[in-house]
């Protein structure tokens with residue numbers, strides 16, 4: 001099945017999880033998996049429905065977005081994935097969806113406020129929304145610029161991509177990442193649920209306060225801290 005079958009398989013399995021978890025409709029998303037030593041990643045072919053995907057149909061591209069192996073055109077978002085892999089050698093998988101609630105926050109051009117412990121179990125900050133792209137960016141290499149929008153908003157908010165594994169792109173939709181396809185897809189599912197809860201919180205109480213620092217730290221640390229005690233040893 002070719003030199004890169006291990007990343008093709010992981011990318012294929014990751015893509016199939018998107019419709020299973022109700023994170024996409026039709027062809028509205030993509031998962032990629034990278035091998036940094038080889039300088040390549042496997043990504044979904046563009047516009048192919050999830051039930052028509054096969055392991056062999058995954059496209060192998062390099063970190064410049066050039067096709068190395070595969071007969072189909074890679075995802076239209078390939079340059080965004082490529083920019084992120086170029087900058088983050090400790091990220092092995094990237095996911096893009098148009099999941100409803102996360103996309104609604106992105107379209108509203110708002111960060112998702114940290115309202116509750118579900119959010120704090122995963123990250124200690126509001127989930128950032130990058131500003132919409134300028135006309136120049138849209139006319140130029142739009143999908144590459146989307147990658148830079150993600151990098152820039154993390155820098156602006158002083159967030160490290162290991163502590164914040166999800167970003168909304170204003171006017172567009174969410175991107176998440178992780179050390180594996182399972183983790184990156186998990187992050188997309190967490191983001192969608194946190195986005196839904198935040199939306200409903202605002203509906204019920206437009207003045208709902210954000211979570212206080214003590215509770216943010218408590219919940220984050222008990223799952224991820226040096227003395228974490230959530231779950232089993």
Ligand SMILES: O=C(CO)[C@@H](O)[C@@H](O)COP(=O)(O)O
Nearest residue numbers: 027028029030046047075076
């Ligand atoms: O953002 C969009 C469309 O607006 C794309 O990410 C989405 O449709 C998925 O495209 P691909 O099938 O991966 O090319």
